[in-house]
Amino acid sequence: MKKKQALIHNKVEIVEDRDDIVWAMDENYKLTAFNTSFKARLKLDGLGDSERGMDLKKVYESSSFFNPCKQGCDRALNRYATTSKHTFEENGGTVVHEFSFQPFMNSSGEVVGCCIWQRDVTQEVNNNYRLRESETKYREAQAVADVGHWNWDMVQNEITWSDQLYRIFGQDPETFKANYESLVEIIHPEDRDAFNEDVTKCIEGKELHDIVHRIVVGNGEIRYVHQKGRVFYKEDGQPYRMSGTTQDVTKDVLSNHQIVEQNHELQNFVRIISHNLRGPISNLLMLSKIYEWGKHAENDDIVRKIEHTTEALDQTIKDLHLSLSLKSADKEKFREVFLKDVMKDVDGLLSEEITRNKAIIETDFSKTDTVFGAKSYVVNIFYNLIINAINYAKEGVPAIVKITTGKTEEKVVLKFTDNGIGMELTPEKERKIFDMYGRLSGATEGKGFGLYLVKTQIEAMDGKIEVESEKNVGSTFTVTLPDKAL
Template sequence: MKKADKTTTNEALQKRQKMFSEAEKLANIGIFEWDIRANQVSWSDGLYHIYGLKPDEFEASFEGFLERIHAPHRERVRQTIETAYREGKPFEMEELIVRPNGEKRVLFTRGEVIQDADSQPIRLIGVCQDVTERKKAERARLKSVKLKAEKSQLEKLLKELKETQTQLIQSEKMAALGKLTAGIVHEINTPVGALKSTMDTMSRCSARINQILENSSTLAEVKNNGDYQKSLKILKENCQVASSASERIIKVVTSLKNFTRLDEAEFEMADIHEGLDSALTLIQHEIKDRVLVEQNYGDIPEIRCYPAELNQVFMTLLRNAAQAIEKKGTITIKTSSDENNVYVKISDTGKGMPSEKIKSLFELGFTTKDTRVGMGMGLINAYNIIQNHKGELKVESEVGKGCTFTIILPMDLKKTIKTV
């Protein structure tokens, strides 16, 4: 062959090699080959690019490759390749690599073992593709699907809430919950509105991402698309808003469910703190920005009781404490226990009442509009509920300084005939 012909051939080969390398980078793929007999590993330029390495800085080897696999994935990757080598079968795997700058990338690898005439492995070849951006887009899509499912679940919970209210309308619980309806609707409508707005935004972002994926020919083009990055950022921000709104709705609905306990046995072991927290959540609209609540909870055991009835007592005392505070003030809840009893103290910094009126506090129709909020049947029912639990309801009060109700409940209560 003439010298000129050799030069032309070399130039053509170099041109094809350059085109091949550029195609690898555009497609985010790289090729490797392991000459098993010579124990030599070769990487294409595209694979060096994916790993963030340069040929003159890193000599490809099987052990060097393993060192760049994210540690928790390393053994699985080793076993996959060793199994393919041993059995002579093609393999596929997904691995997480760590670049020299600490950046993590997700790769999908497909490989094959080449055998000689005696079925002995002589070469292992394969191709890797960087699927990091595709994975991010898929996670964003799945997160959107999850939020839609959560929205559906919340709508179901709201429907159950309405059904629960219908069941309560014939009971004493409804008398207490009726006063809370406006507040609960407000507490739920606000996050539902936020959730609806975020879902609309996320739906548009998802549609934009799908459009970008359909119109892009390479993953590199997707990655460098400004609208794609912007849409991912908006999705992340709206996920946080939706999550916060969902948690608020679930907290309100869960508190109402705990308060009513319609799906549980009437007489059972119960957590007093759970009942107090549920009652506080349901009156939140009456006290927020006005009343500070201090919860000094002791280490108390669960007790056998009628939890739905005790929740009515907590609701009554907390609502009356809030109503006794004309402007701003504090409600303090303290719990403790000894060998025989559990104690719950609910104090307020409200109007208080004179000692002579405490004597008639639990009489039918008690009201003292000049010193304390009218209480009607609420305190009578609360007193009867505590009596039915073989406990005590005590009151201490001083005009202008507030009032303290102390509930004493026995730990060894046996099931009794309800009187309320």
Template sequence: MKQNHAFIQNKIEIVEDRGDLVWAMDEDYKLTAFNTSFKARLKQNGLGDVERGIDLKEVYKADSFFNPCQQGCERALNRYATTSKHTFEENGKIVVHEFSFQPFMNHFGNVVGCCIWQKDITQEVNNNHRLRESERKYREAQEVADVGHWNWDMKKNEITWSDQLFRIFDKHPETFKANYESLMEIIHPEDRDAFNEDVNKCIEGKKLHDIVHRILVGNAEIRYVHQKGRAFYDENGKPYRMSGTTQEVTKDVLSNRQIVEQNHELQNFVRIISHNLRGPISNLLMLSKIYDWGKDEMNDDIMKKIEHTTEALDQTIKDLHHSLALKAADKEKFRKVLLGDVMKDVNGLLSEEITKNGASIETNFSKANIVFGAKSYVVNVFYNLILNAINYAKEGVSAVIEIASDENDKEVVLKFSDNGIGMELTPEKERKIFDMYGRLSGATEGKGFGLYLVKTQVEAMDGKIEVESEKDVGTTFTITFPKVL
């Protein structure tokens, strides 16, 4: 028996540095071995000093912390090893402890006692709770965004889907085995080649897998999904898996298609109306030319108003045609445009205005001297913004216009700044000045068509334009173009 006790004590001493409570007792509930953590715990709980031979039944009854040991030790003495978790409140916090009860037998196979191992698993439990909470939030986020996650093991040809992905593809996790071949069966036949090509580019070219395509679900229902992912490679550079996301975008695709169709219908409507009006307008303008002026002052005044109205309507229709032509720009003809060459053209076009108004133009294209688009569009953008700065100069103050370029990994940025009259620019005014016939102010003549053309031409080259202005300080237009690759 002494050998058994010594053996148990040696085992207990092995875990001294863990901070766990470990002790042993015989079949009469007498303490036979313990570690320092057990001794410290009893003293902390006001149970006095510990020594071998004390009756643990009294300890188990007297202290709520050790109370779970009554049933656990009883089962161990009946040859049943068991583990249980118990929750306590300590120092105002909830803690969780795990108790393990292991029967100890002699060489005859008789139970002569049991060993008890207690450890604090609060952190582990909290981590598990946080993990489950994170998983729950992740599933909810996937459901809200209608996006699922996938992983393709290329060596095993097995694809793992998240729960949301099964819903998107209308498949059941227990009956559908996801692999590359079964995925291809879901993809619309007309989109399979494009999908394969994009996957191969991702793997061979180490590029992002990024494609929108159709899938067939249920009774041949068509859905649109946006697939994004990347390939992973081993130390030899061989691909072994791909991972990514799939989002259903059916509503977005159909909505965008409807918008495109409506825009085409609107453009056709404008063309038809302008074509049908062109004849009557031409006739009215012709009548004003052959009218016998000077015989009746009242009739002359009426004819003059008719002529002005007809000319304005004729110009409006020309502007509409011009706007439609800009929006239908052939991007296949876009080329690299040197900003220095653009300024040479603009200086020639505006030389008289610049000289007459004493304006000065300072340019700095050292950081970026190239944009991608149509040179005529870029010239028109520069022309209108510089002319605006000259026209909206302060009275008695020559216009100073600064044009600078910059670039980052994705964009080229142009800034046109002036020292003009500026304005109090509300979001509503910012929107209106880029509308057709919008005006910065009523202080100068002009239809306000120039900024609309600027915005139209910038957007036709996949750019965007923004404006900042402060009254009596000046105005800055910022234009952003995609960077030339």
């Protein structure tokens, strides 16, 4: 018996310096060895001091912490090593402990006792829970965004896909073996060369893999996917792995195709209608020129109204043509435009209005004195924003227009600030004033085509325009354009 107790005691001593609770007992449930953690736990549960030879059955029955040990020890004494987790409420929180029961046998193979090893696995369980929760949320995010991730082992030519990627490519994870060749087979035949070229460029040029292409799934259904990725290299410069994401962009691509097609149809419709109207409009205008005025007052009034209406219709057709031509601007002809040259042109165009209204135009181009685009567009933008400020000045107060420039990391910013009548600006009103024939107010003359033209020209140069306004204080128009100097 002493030899058996010594054997068990030596096993327990190995973990004396750990926080885990370890103890041993013989086949009669008598305590034979224990570490200090076991001793401390017994006192914490109000079960007195630990002594070799004490009956552990009473301990197992008296303490909720040790209660799970009775069944585990019974199995260990029957030669079955077991491990189990148990949850307890401690200090207002929930903790999880793992109990391991290991039988001890003598040289004859007889069970002479067992060793019990308990450890706190709360943190481990929480980490596993958070990991599972994170993986669940990640899978949900992939499903919502219709995007999956992949990893290509270039040495073994094996591709690992996330679950969402199998759904995007319409493949069964149980039967489909993903490698480069099998992936290329799914790609639309007309897009395979472009895909291979992009991958080669990515590997050899160390560039990002970024391509939208078609795939053929199921019974011939065509989908569009956006592939992005990068290559990883060994220390000797050899590529060994490539990873990235794939997103199903079928809806976006088809929607864009539909919009482009509708725009083409609309442009063709406008061109046909305007062409068919040009003849009658020209005839009406010509008839008004040869009409003998002054012989019949009532007829003069009717013809004058017809002439005004026809001129308005003629201008509307010209406006539509101009709008269409701006939307298809040739960006290859865009150049660096000096703002001081723009102001010279605008001063010449507006000299009479500025003098008559005693307007003051202040400019500060110190942050940047150039923009990239078409000079005629920039001149028109300055012209319309300045003339608007003059037209919407407070009664009896000369307009003061301050034009300043600024720069961000990738943008050039132009601000046109005035001291005019301003307005109560709602999101709906902000949208409408940039519509064709939108108006800032009904207090002034004009068709309201100017701001629509400004917005169209700015967008043709890949920019945007925004407005801030306060009634009786003034308005600020902010024009943002790309900085092509980068």
